[in-house]
Amino acid sequence: MVLKIFFPTCCNTADSGLLIGRWIPGQDSAVVLAVIHYPFIPGQVKKYLSETQNQSQVDLAVLGSWSLPKDGQEGMDSFLKDLSTIFPNSRWLQLSREIGKRGFACQVVHNRITPPDPAQGGTDKKDQIIFIHYDQRKVMLSQLHPIHEESPGEESSELRAVFHTVAQSGPLFLLDRYDEGPLKLTHWQSEGREASIVVELSKQASVPLCIVLTWLVLLSFQLFLYVVCCRILNIWPVQFISSKMSTCVQTAYRTNHFQTVFSTKKATSHMEFMRKANIFVSFLVDMSLGLLLVSWLYRENHISQLANTLVPVADHVAKELQELLEWLMGAPAGLKMNRALDQVLGRFFLYHIHLWISYIRLMSPFIEMILWYVGLSACLGLTFALSVLSDIVALLTFHIYCFYVYGARLYCLKVYGLSSLWRLFCGKKWNVLRQRVDSCSYDLDQLFIGTLLFTILLFLLPTTALYYLVFTLLRLVVVMFQGVIHLAIDLINSFPLFAMGLRLCRSYRLAEGVKFRVLCEEPGTPLHLMMEINPLKCSSVLQRYRTPTYSCYPRDSWVDLCKKLFMGELIYPWKHKTTKTD
Amino acid sequence: MGANSGPGASPCASPVGPWRKVLYARQPFPDNHVDRRFLEELRRNIRVRQYRYWAVVRETGLVAQQVSCVAVFITLWSCMDQGRLGPSVLLWAATGCALPGYGLYEMLGGKDRERPRLADLQSAAVFLAFTFGFSPVLKTLTESVSTDTVYAMSAVMLLAHLLSFPYTQPSPPGSLSLNAALFASVCLASRLPGALHTFAMLSWALLVFALWPCLLHRLRERAEWSFPWAAGLVCAGGVGGLGAVWPGGALLLSLALLVLTLACPLLLVCLQRHKDNIHGPWDEAEIREDLSRFLS
Numbered sequence: 001m002v003l004k005i006f007f008p009t010c011c012n013t014a015d016s017g018l019l020i021g022r023w024i025p026g027q028d029s030a031v032v033l034a035v036i037h038y039p040f041i042p043g044q045v046k047k048y049l050s051e052t053q054n055q056s057q058v059d060l061a062v063l064g065s066w067s068l069p070k071d072g073q074e075g076m077d078s079f080l081k082d083l084s085t086i087f088p089n090s091r092w093l094q095l096s097r098e099i100g101k102r103g104f105a106c107q108v109v110h111n112r113i114t115p116p117d118p119a120q121g122g123t124d125k126k127d128q129i130i131f132i133h134y135d136q137r138k139v140m141l142s143q144l145h146p147i148h149e150e151s152p153g154e155e156s157s158e159l160r161a162v163f164h165t166v167a168q169s170g171p172l173f174l175l176d177r178y179d180e181g182p183l184k185l186t187h188w189q190s191e192g193r194e195a196s197i198v199v200e201l202s203k204q205a206s207v208p209l210c211i212v213l214t215w216l217v218l219l220s221f222q223l224f225l226y227v228v229c230c231r232i233l234n235i236w237p238v239q240f241i242s243s244k245m246s247t248c249v250q251t252a253y254r255t256n257h258f259q260t261v262f263s264t265k266k267a268t269s270h271m272e273f274m275r276k277a278n279i280f281v282s283f284l285v286d287m288s289l290g291l292l293l294v295s296w297l298y299r300e301n302h303i304s305q306l307a308n309t310l311v312p313v314a315d316h317v318a319k320e321l322q323e324l325l326e327w328l329m330g331a332p333a334g335l336k337m338n339r340a341l342d343q344v345l346g347r348f349f350l351y352h353i354h355l356w357i358s359y360i361r362l363m364s365p366f367i368e369m370i371l372w373y374v375g376l377s378a379c380l381g382l383t384f385a386l387s388v389l390s391d392i393v394a395l396l397t398f399h400i401y402c403f404y405v406y407g408a409r410l411y412c413l414k415v416y417g418l419s420s421l422w423r424l425f426c427g428k429k430w431n432v433l434r435q436r437v438d439s440c441s442y443d444l445d446q447l448f449i450g451t452l453l454f455t456i457l458l459f460l461l462p463t464t465a466l467y468y469l470v471f472t473l474l475r476l477v478v479v480m481f482q483g484v485i486h487l488a489i490d491l492i493n494s495f496p497l498f499a500m501g502l503r504l505c506r507s508y509r510l511a512e513g514v515k516f517r518v519l520c521e522e523p524g525t526p527l528h529l530m531m532e533i534n535p536l537k538c539s540s541v542l543q544r545y546r547t548p549t550y551s552c553y554p555r556d557s558w559v560d561l562c563k564k565l566f567m568g569e570l571i572y573p574w575k576h577k578t579t580k581t582d
Numbered sequence: 583m584g585a586n587s588g589p590g591a592s593p594c595a596s597p598v599g600p601w602r603k604v605l606y607a608r609q610p611f612p613d614n615h616v617d618r619r620f621l622e623e624l625r626r627n628i629r630v631r632q633y634r635y636w637a638v639v640r641e642t643g644l645v646a647q648q649v650s651c652v653a654v655f656i657t658l659w660s661c662m663d664q665g666r667l668g669p670s671v672l673l674w675a676a677t678g679c680a681l682p683g684y685g686l687y688e689m690l691g692g693k694d695r696e697r698p699r700l701a702d703l704q705s706a707a708v709f710l711a712f713t714f715g716f717s718p719v720l721k722t723l724t725e726s727v728s729t730d731t732v733y734a735m736s737a738v739m740l741l742a743h744l745l746s747f748p749y750t751q752p753s754p755p756g757s758l759s760l761n762a763a764l765f766a767s768v769c770l771a772s773r774l775p776g777a778l779h780t781f782a783m784l785s786w787a788l789l790v791f792a793l794w795p796c797l798l799h800r801l802r803e804r805a806e807w808s809f810p811w812a813a814g815l816v817c818a819g820g821v822g823g824l825g826a827v828w829p830g831g832a833l834l835l836s837l838a839l840l841v842l843t844l845a846c847p848l849l850l851v852c853l854q855r856h857k858d859n860i861h862g863p864w865d866e867a868e869i870r871e872d873l874s875r876f877l878s
Contacts, residue, residue, distance in 0.1 A: 336726035425765075427757025442757060444792055445705040449712055451764040456716070459723045 002128045003108065004029035005093070006162055006531070008136040011035050011066070012097075014186035018045065018083065019063040019093060020172070022165050027158045030093070031165050033136075033172055034187040035066050042086045044182045055171040064093025104131060106526055129526040133519065135533075136188040138508040139166045140173075142533055143270050145512050145544070159514060214262045221258060245394075246486065247377075250387040253493065253549070254380075257283060274545055277498040282547070286381035286492050293385055294378045303375060307368035311360065314396050318357045321399070321474075325349050328470065337463040345467055349403055356399040383489045390485040397478045404475035405570065411468035412568030414457050421454040472565060479571075496545035500538070507535035624862045633854060638847035643813035644749055646839050647798070650820030652740050653835055655790050657823035659770050662779055664827075669782040676785045680793070687797050690804040709788060717771075717780040724772040732769050739766035743791070752795040763791040 006021075006029065017037040023030050036045060049060050065083055092109040106129050144163045173189045175181065241248075257279045297303055329346035331337070374392070378385035394401075423429055424447070429440040442450070502509045511533045519528040536544075564571055601609060601617050661667040684702075724732050743763040748756040767787035771780040802809040817839055825832035 336728075338723065339725060340722050425758070425761045427761075441754070443705075444754065444760075445708045447757060447760050448709060448764060448788065448792070451761045452712060452716055452720075452768065454761075455765055455768045456719060456723060459727070 002028065002130055004130050004132055004158075005095075005106070006031040006132045006134055008032060008034075008188065009133050010136055010188045011186050012133075014066065014068065016067040016069070017065070017186075018087075019066050019095065020049065020060060020185075021063045022058055022060055023063070023091075024158060024161045024165070027161065029158060029162075030063050031162050032063060033060070033166070033169050034185045037184040037186065040183055042083075046087075048183055052169070052172050056169045058165055058168045060169070060172070061089060062087040063089070064091075064095060067094075067096040069096075069098070104526070104528075106131075131526055131528045132516070132531050133528065134162075134166075134531040135508075136166060136173075138533055139163060139531075140170070140188070141167075141506075142508045142511040145510065145536055145540070163511075217258065217262050221255065221262075224255075246387040246390045246482075246489070247384065250383055250489065254283075254383075274496070274499055275547065278496045278545055278547055281498040281501070282492060282495060283381070285497060286383050287379075289382035289492075290378040290380060290385055293382060294375065297375045297378065303372050304368050307371050310371075310396075311364045311367055314360050315357065317397070318353055318360065318399070321403075322350065322353050324470065325353070328467065332466065335462065335466065337466065338460050341460050341463045345463070348406075349467075352399060352402060381492075383492050386485050386489050390482050390489075393478065393482060393485075400471070400474045400478055403471040407464070407468040407471040408568045408570055410464050414461055414464050415568050418454065418457050418461065421450055421457065424450040425454055468568060490549055494547040494549045496541065496547065499541050499545035503536060503538060503541050508533045510536040510541060512536040512540065620863070624860055626861070627857060627859050628861055630854065630857050630859065633847075633851050635847055635851050638850060639843055640810060642843045642847055643810055643817075644752070644798075646843050647813040647816040648744060648747055648749075648795075649839065649842070650817045650835070651790050651794065652744060653820035653824050653831075654816070655767070655787065656740075657820070657827050658786055659767075659774075659783060660827045662774055662783060665775075669776065669778040672782040672786060673778075676782070676789055680789060683789075683793065683797050687800055690800050692804070709785075713784045713788075714781050717777045717784070720768055720772050720784075721774070721777050721780050722772075724769060729773065732773060736766040736769045739763070739769070747795075752799045755792055755795050760792055763787065767791070 004027075011032065011034070014035040015037045017035045018040070019032050020034045020036055021030055021032040045062065049062070053060050090110065094107040094109060095104050096106075097104045108129070139162070142163070144160055172185075173187050175183070175185050176189055261276055261280050261283070297306075325346050329342055374388050375385075377388050420430065423437060424442065427439060427442065428437050430436075431438040499510065513534045514531050515534055516529040516531055519530050521527055561571060599609075601611055601615060658667070658672065662669065662672065739762045743759045743766065746756060746762065747759040764787060767784060771783035771787070774780055774783060798809070798812060801812055821832050821836045821839070824835055
């Protein structure tokens with residue numbers, strides 16, 4: 001068996017004393033956490049250990065003795081050996097280091113007081129010992145990430161236990177050398193507690209401030225939520241429309257975030273803490289970007305410039321559409337269309353555009369004012385500004401959406417009509433009960449009318465399909481533009497900024513595993529390894545700490561989308577029923 | 583396994599009994615073993631019918647008259663297309679044919695009526711209303727499609743009508759054949775100069791392709807003597823009509839009809855002698871029992 005001793009690097013030069021740590025249950029390894037210096041009173045050590053154990057929930061024990069002989073302490077060795085009788089343990093480690101040598105010497109004493117284990121006693125001499133040095137501070141702060149499920153080896157669980165032990169024994173590290181107490185310890189913090197004045201001051205100040213702020217925010221939010229969510233949003237049309245407007249979606253999303261961040265409950269798990277921190281940081285970044293945008297917008301009259309370009313652009317789009325329709329009403333690309341239907345459809349759409357242009361003309365004096373007020377929403381964050389932009393685009397291209405819906409409905413009607421009439425043409429029908437095509441004998445008049453309609457639909461299909469195609473393409477352009485905006489919003493909302501910052505600046509905080517480096521390997525002394533922390537990969541950080549948003553939910557695949565487009569079902573934002581009932 | 587192990591291995595193991603045609607017993611013979619009695623069960627031509635020439639000729643009348651029906655329809659269309667016949671004349675003629683035809687149909691139908699007269703009237707009203715209502719639409723339907731395409735489509739559809747016509751059971755007319763014929767007639771009718779022309783053409787299509795097969799079927803059922811006469815009349819009408827529009831076509835049609843009614847039956851009767859069907863134990867199992875009691 002190989003005995004592994006995890007030894008903190010800070011204790012390398014500690015004065016002689018007792019090793020405090022923990023035997024990892026089920027594993028042949030020990031974690032050294034601190035060294036208690038001579039002189040001490042054994043009863044006080046036991047009392048201290050049991051107190052710390054109560055606080056940290058780690059079963060601490062005295063592992064053995066540590067000796068680093070200095071001048072005038074020659075007689076320590078035999079004394080430290082005798083200590084094993086005071087602290088009964090099945091195994092007693094005797095570590096000793098000589099000045100000028102890199103390696104430690106180690107002896108394992110099997111205590112005969114405890115019931116003797118003949119098997120262990122037999123292998124006593126063959127025990128091999130490996131020292132694994134670790135940086136106590138980094139190990140304490142780092143969060144070991146689940147190693148992939150494919151290799152749940154023994155090593156991973158042992159490592160996990162080591163990390164857990166070190167992370168849990170925070171109370172042990174509170175005692176520093178300036179504390180007046182009966183015991184003196186060496187650990188990573190023994191030179192004095194690590195803290196910065198600014199952080200401490202802000203911690204002190206932030207507690208009452210946070211409470212007040214939280215109460216204020218929560219109170220106002222509860223009121224807001226009560227009024228908005230319970231009263232207004234639950235009315236059907238409002239609910240329906242708000243689910244289609246990205247501003248409302250973003251508002252709901254941010255409200256949710258607010259509730260998470262400002263909840264008075266302390267984050268218990270690491271994931272929850274990271275989630276809160278991520279949301280908070282992304283919220284701050286969002287706000288600051290939004291304020292930048294506002295400062296740009298309201299300087300040098302940018303708003304009116306925007307308004308002055310927006311109206312002609314909308315006008316121009318309408319003009320282009322009009323020309324497109326006129327082109328479609330002729331013989332577009334030399335296609336043979338049904339003239340009568342072509343004219344009817346073209347005139348219908350032209351009238352629509354006419355209505356639209358007059359609507360824009362009516363709106364144009366107010367657009368600057370609207371933009372001015374809407375621009376204020378950027379104070380709430382860049383995401384709000386982008387959502388508002390997305391909604392404005394949706395509203396300004398409403399005519400395209402209408403055209404698309406008309407075209408799709410007409411086309412869908414034709415496709416479904418043709419498919420069911422084709423079955424009639426072949427003397428078959430769709431059996432709803434059995435969900436299959438059955439043969440059927442029709443009456444004469446059914447056949448006659450069916451064929452008449454089939455012929456008409458078949459000859460009119462190309463015209464409708466062309467209109468549908470053109471308007472679908474237009475609609476897809478708009479949807480793609482909105483999609484890009486939504487992607488940007490989603491990026492800001494869900495990007496784990498805090499986790500990413502931790503990964504970049506304090507890469508040991510998020511550990512994926514460890515790697516070992518040989519420190520010294522001399523014959524006669526145990527092997528010394530240095531344990532270094534492998535930081536988590538950036539892609540895994542993204543994957544694990546990404547805040548879930550609506551874009552994470554599964555959507556149509558590309559094949560489904562193409563099928564829907566072909567069948568003339570509405571793609572976005574209205575969802576179409578998928579069950580087929582003829 | 584035992585049967586597959588080959589003829590050489592097994593006979594020494596057990597005394598070889600006679601081969602039996604059973605699957606449940608393990609026998610020391612290969613799977614494909616048969617004995618001498620195999621060919622004794624061979625039988626030839628057990629279900630071949632001996633046709634009489636004139637009976638077959640009589641039956642081919644149905645095919646011939648259907649071909650002639652298509653010819654009659656094409657004649658009417660080309661007359662209208664060329665302006666030789668006005669739509670009102672055709673409409674009156676259609677009425678003149680439909681009413682006596684319906685009377686005859688009813689007379690031959692006897693007592694057991696499946697449909698009430700009101701349903702017939704309703705169907706007629708639906709036909710007329712829809713055709714009349716849709717005829718302006720139908721007229722402009724194929725305006726932008728080239729004439730050749732329309733002709734090609736009509737030809738294909740009329741051919742499909744002739745091929746898929748249910749000659750054994752012509753009443754009610756089969757879906758595909760009737761639909762193909764109607765599709766062709768809509769295509770052709772949309773080439774005519776006016777909406778009324780379209781209406782007249784579609785009415786005639788209905789008469790020729792939908793109602794006439796019903797009447798003919800009833801004639802054949804109830805008064806068998808009249809069937810050859812009716813078929814002959816239609817054939818003569820088709821050839822004569824086509825002759826007035828396109829003499830070469832009429833010649834071709836009459837040749838085709840002659841081949842169809844005289845040469846094809848002769849060929850069938852002659853070839854019947856060379857028929858050599860073999861039946862034996864290798865045939866698929868055939869269920870002879872009446873299964874209708876299980877299916878109901």
